[in-house]
Structure formats: structure tokens, C-alpha cells
Amino acid sequence: MNNTHIAPIFYLATLYLIIFSPATSIASYAIEAIQSHEYSHIVFLYDDSDKKYVLKQIVSDDVTDNFYLALEAFCYEVAQKINIPSPHLVHIVSPGVSSVGKKHDARPALLMSYVPGTSPWYNLQQKSWHGYSWSYLKPRPFQDTGLTRTVIRSMASHPHAAALVAYDTFIGNSDRGNNNLLYDEATDTLYAIDAGDAWRCDLGKEACMQLALLCSQGISFTQEERKALVCYHDMLKRLIKLYPSPELLIERLIAYALQCGFDHEELIDPASSIGEQFHAYRQIICNNHASCCALVWLLEKILRS
């Protein structure tokens, strides 16, 4: 092999090391702190150059809950594509691979870059009418669900907010409580973290229904709210252009699920426990995608009037 052949290989190898270095050298990371949450084990880590990372594992007894890590990792990928501030470096440490900070070596972990900030007070959460799709929760009052006037008002209160709410609608994430949002005062940045509850509900449909209700009540939006709705619409349209069919989302989600250790045959077998869950996710992804397309159309009608 001559030098002309070696050079591209060398550059590719260097690039690979740069991109994947957090995973390959994690053995040398130092633990700063460990937090125990109800469903997760969160470890804050430093690498050799003092860059900070977070390692997250699911600790519930049900191993199918590891699927939340696949959802979270995939949603960070979506966020990065549309420049929603969020952990930019995300890597799944496979089950069976031991690493600093892992509580259960046999289970997968999500290693991601640390984002600064503290939980702010925004009302950006689009609540779902029926809680989670397969839960026993009692339905919420309809006026508190989806894209409420309160959420629209909050969307107008920070330049990043409307795009973030559109992202949540698109990924069907009704869990954007303030604990899953970090505000960095130094850079005036709102960071989205933790989308492990994505696609549990058809938020696109709930937004359509709430907007239809607001319009039927004759509500007129302020200039700021209209501007936020335009931004929300534009982001939703951009997401649909990026993922024109739900199958593209499903395909990417399967790729992350495999990295988390799920078996492809089981995922597509509705008789297995993960297959049954995955079937429900698949249906919500399809329904939510169709609802988001209808929502874009409805917003265009509202914003024209």
C-alpha cells in the first residue's frame, strides 16, 4: 500500500477516534457525583480534558424499560438535526460492556455530554388527555391538554421555546416538565434533556383538538403568541420534511433498540413483551406523524386568518 492509500485511512481512523472517543476511553473517566432517581441511575463524569458527561442507566426491575434509553438517544439525534440545544454527544454503552459509572454491567447505558443549567419555571409541557397510552391514569380535563393557551404564552417567552415545543409535539413527548429542561443563564440557552417518554401519546392530535377549541371560543392571539405559533409551525414543517414518513422514524428507533441489546426478532414479534410494547410505539409514531401533518395545515389556516 502506498502513501496515497494510507492517508485517507489515517484520516478516517482519526475521525473515528474523535467521534467515538467518549466510549473508547471511558475507562479513564473520573466520577464526580452519582444520583439515584426513581427509575434511573445518573452519574456525572469527567474525562482527561475535564469535559463533563452524564451516564444514565435504567434501574427498574423490568429490563424492557431499557427501551427508554433507545428512545432518548434517538430523540437527541432528532434534536441535533434541528439545532434544539441538547446533549450533542450521545453514545450507547452496550449491555455486557463494563464501564466507569455503570451500576449494572449487563444492562445498556446512555453516555452523553453534560449540558449546563438549572431547572427553570416554564410551562412548556403539553400534557396528554389520557396520561400514558397504556396507563390506568384518569383522563385530565380536556382544557389542560395539548397545545394550551398557557403553553402558547410560554412559547412566546423565550426565543428557543416555540421550536422546543414543536419538537416535543413531533416526538409525542408529554414529559417536558421543568425537571427535563435546563436553563443556562450565562448563555440564555434552554436545553432539552430526557425524552425517554417519547411517543407514548399522539400529541399532534391533542394540539389540533386544543387549537380547534381555542378558535371555537373566539380567542385571538397576541402578536407575540402569533410569532411563536409561526415559529412552532415552521419547526414542525421542517421536522416533517426531515422525516417524511413514520417508517423512517421507526427504522432509526429500531437501530437504537438493537444497540441497547434488544433482539430484532423479538421487537417485531407482538407476542413477546417488548414486541407488544414496540407494536404500541409503532402505532403511536404513525398516528402522531399523521396528526402533525394535519396540524401544520390547521396552523396555516389559523395564521392566515
Ligand SMILES: Nc1ncnc2c1ncn2[C@@H]1O[C@H](COP(=O)(O)OP(=O)(O)OP(=O)(O)O)[C@@H](O)[C@H]1O
Ligand atoms: N445531559 C445532561 N446534562 C446535565 N444534567 C443532566 C443530563 N442528563 C440528566 N441530567 C440531570 O439528571 C437529572 C435526572 O435525569 P433524567 O431526567 O434523564 O432522569 P429521570 O429518571 O427521568 O429523572 P426524573 O424523574 O427526576 O426526571 C436531570 O434532572 C438533570 O438534573
Ligand SMILES: [Mg+2]
Ligand atoms: Mg427526567
